[in-house]
Amino acid sequence: xxxxxxxxxxxxxxxxxxxxxxxxxxxxxxxxxxxxxxxxxxxxxxxxxxxxxxxxxxxxxxxxxxxxxxxxxxxxxxxxxxxxxxxxxxxxxxxxxxxxxxxxxxxxxxxxxxxxxxxxxxxxxxxxxxxxxxxxxxxxxxxxxxxxxxxxxxxxxxxxxxxxxxxxxxxxxxxxxxxxxxxxxxxxxxxxxxxxxxxxxxxxxxxxxxxxxxxxxxxxxxxxxxxxxxxxxxxxxxxxxxxxxxxxxxxxxxxxxxxxxxxxxxxxxxxxxxxxxxxxxxxxxxxxxxxxxxxxxxxxxxxxxxxxxxxxxxxxxxxxxxxxxxxxxxxxxxxxxxxxxxxxxxxxxxxxxxxxxxxxxxxxxxxxxxxxxxxxxxxxxxxxxxxxxxxxxxxxxxxxxxxxxxxxxxxxxxxxxxxxxxxxxxx
Amino acid sequence: xxxxxxxxxxxxxxxxxxxxxxxxxxxxxxxxxxxxxxxxxxxxxxxxxxxxxxxxxxxxxxxxxxxxxxxxxxxxxxxxxxxxxxxxxxxxxxxxxxxxxxxxxxxxxxxxxxxxxxxxxxxxxxxxxxxxxxxxxxxxxxxxxxxxxx
Numbered sequence: 001x002x003x004x005x006x007x008x009x010x011x012x013x014x015x016x017x018x019x020x021x022x023x024x025x026x027x028x029x030x031x032x033x034x035x036x037x038x039x040x041x042x043x044x045x046x047x048x049x050x051x052x053x054x055x056x057x058x059x060x061x062x063x064x065x066x067x068x069x070x071x072x073x074x075x076x077x078x079x080x081x082x083x084x085x086x087x088x089x090x091x092x093x094x095x096x097x098x099x100x101x102x103x104x105x106x107x108x109x110x111x112x113x114x115x116x117x118x119x120x121x122x123x124x125x126x127x128x129x130x131x132x133x134x135x136x137x138x139x140x141x142x143x144x145x146x147x148x149x150x151x152x153x154x155x156x157x158x159x160x161x162x163x164x165x166x167x168x169x170x171x172x173x174x175x176x177x178x179x180x181x182x183x184x185x186x187x188x189x190x191x192x193x194x195x196x197x198x199x200x201x202x203x204x205x206x207x208x209x210x211x212x213x214x215x216x217x218x219x220x221x222x223x224x225x226x227x228x229x230x231x232x233x234x235x236x237x238x239x240x241x242x243x244x245x246x247x248x249x250x251x252x253x254x255x256x257x258x259x260x261x262x263x264x265x266x267x268x269x270x271x272x273x274x275x276x277x278x279x280x281x282x283x284x285x286x287x288x289x290x291x292x293x294x295x296x297x298x299x300x301x302x303x304x305x306x307x308x309x310x311x312x313x314x315x316x317x318x319x320x321x322x323x324x325x326x327x328x329x330x331x332x333x334x335x336x337x338x339x340x341x342x343x344x345x346x347x348x349x350x351x352x353x354x355x356x357x358x359x360x361x362x363x364x365x366x367x368x369x370x371x372x373x374x375x376x377x378x379x380x381x382x383x384x385x386x387x388x389x390x391x392x393x394x395x396x397x398x399x400x401x402x403x404x405x406x407x408x409x410x411x412x413x414x415x416x417x418x419x420x421x422x423x424x425x426x427x
Numbered sequence: 428x429x430x431x432x433x434x435x436x437x438x439x440x441x442x443x444x445x446x447x448x449x450x451x452x453x454x455x456x457x458x459x460x461x462x463x464x465x466x467x468x469x470x471x472x473x474x475x476x477x478x479x480x481x482x483x484x485x486x487x488x489x490x491x492x493x494x495x496x497x498x499x500x501x502x503x504x505x506x507x508x509x510x511x512x513x514x515x516x517x518x519x520x521x522x523x524x525x526x527x528x529x530x531x532x533x534x535x536x537x538x539x540x541x542x543x544x545x546x547x548x549x550x551x552x553x554x555x556x557x558x559x560x561x562x563x564x565x566x567x568x569x570x571x572x573x574x575x576x577x
Binding site for chain 1: 429431432435436441466467468469470490491492493494549551552555
């Protein structure tokens with residue numbers, strides 16, 4: 001699998017509304033996803049809500065079923081056959097994720113519930129230890145609430161201050177403004193690699209370089225990017241990286257926090273309990289080494305195993321291939337949709353992936369969503385947990401179609417027809 | 428268009444959403460309440476002017492989907508000149524109709540508002556239709572708290 005560390009997928013404008021011939025057997029891959037083959041309200045399901053959650057290939061479903069049918073046991077401390085098997089499967093998944101992210105060491109991979117928990121862990125554990133009154137944390141104006149609120153909570157607790165990098169009308173981060181915000185009080189930067197509301201891909205590698213000049217660590221929120229771009233955390237040189245399993249064709253309730261060992265070792269525990277200790281007494285408790293220090297209690301074993309299976313599945317296809325196909329599909333979608341009179345795209349960054357957010361004049365996103373739903377088309381309508389983005393673009397909500405590699409040209413055509421129906425209702 | 432959609436977005440509802448009645452702020456309102464649906468961003472402010480136990484004037488402001496706008500508009504049109512007791516009655520009836528809780532619904536009393544009964548086929552949208560009414564309820568009880576659908 002080719003590692004294209006921190007690279008972008010450019011949106012190309014096509015002169016004709018044809019999809020360029022990329023050799024990607026989408027129909028073959030669709031057959032791997034049993035849920036896609038169904039009708040809703042008598043219409044073929046067109047699932048375009050992948051930024052909210054992705055569907056699961058049979059391989060992932062089988063891995064979870066197999067675990068519970070034959071291999072379930074608690075891990076790490078059991079001394080019987082099944083517990084050894086379960087432990088091996090669990091540890092193997094961690095290794096797979098280490099390689100998937102290009103991390104140096106398996107001990108830098110921490111299992112959490114999802115990107116949200118990963119960010120909260122860093123904010124609380126790193127933040128409360130290293131931040132004090134008057135310090136500053138930088139985020140951007142396009143963040144998901146999960147990369148805003150934990151920092152707000154931290155700032156309230158420590159007396160630190162939150163600074164926000166503005167975005168332009170295309171939904172692009174203003175790098176110059178980011179550089180201006182960095183000052184000697186800056187202690188942390190937390191940035192999304194790809195916006196869930198706009199699809200914008202941020203130049204995180206460059207931003208990390210700039211922050212590191214003054215020793216400021218950076219967390220990259222990869223919840224949306226990990227499924228669509230190949231990530232190499234050493235190439236990015238990010239200090240922390242988070243992503244969620246359910247957005248990358250894996251189970252819900254599982255996610256990953258990658259952190260450089262040098263930070264994780266200095267950070268206090270997040271949750272206390274079993275497994276994260278090396279020795280407990282009422283006088284004094286000694287904490288375990290990383291990554292276990294941050295994994296209290298029996299983990300979501302099935303989730304870890306399912307996530308490992310998802311990573312295997314993706315690696316077999318090749319994330320580079322997936323990214324290239326999705327780029328073509330996105331270009332096709334953007335061109336088709338932007339030529340619909342009365343449709344305004346929200347988020348038209350030069351570098352973006354997978355996401356098409358739009359508004360239809362005065363017609364509210366909720367109404368768009370319901371009318372599309374009745375035609376079997378699943379999109380999302382609302383603020384997408386990014387209220388500041390809605391505010392920035394002066395819209396109460398957007399309709400958002402988000403692509404995955406099992407979507408095809410026909411899905412976009414159906415969406416286009418669906419949108420005409422919306423206009424019909426509201427003429 | 429499916430028959431369900433036809434019912435949801437029928438003429439009367441579309442008309443009220445495009446040209447909402449009583450859609451303005453009210454200077455000197457006796458009561459005012461704000462409602463909000465955090466899931467989709469629908470916002471509404473309901474203004475009341477009361478005289479004795481009668482709703483002398485009622486208006487609303489806000490932004491939201493066609494269903495919420497239409498519901499707000501039709502609510503104000505139905506309640507102007509009614510007593511507070513009648514308004515409470517309307518609220519209960521309307522709410523029961525939408526949530527299909529099996530409680531008795533007096534459809535005749537609801538008049539034009541029965542047009543919303545199709546919403547029970549779209550449970551996700553029920554909150555759009557009831558936001559205005561919950562906000563009205565808050566305005567009547569006047570505890571000053573912003574009403575949320577959550």
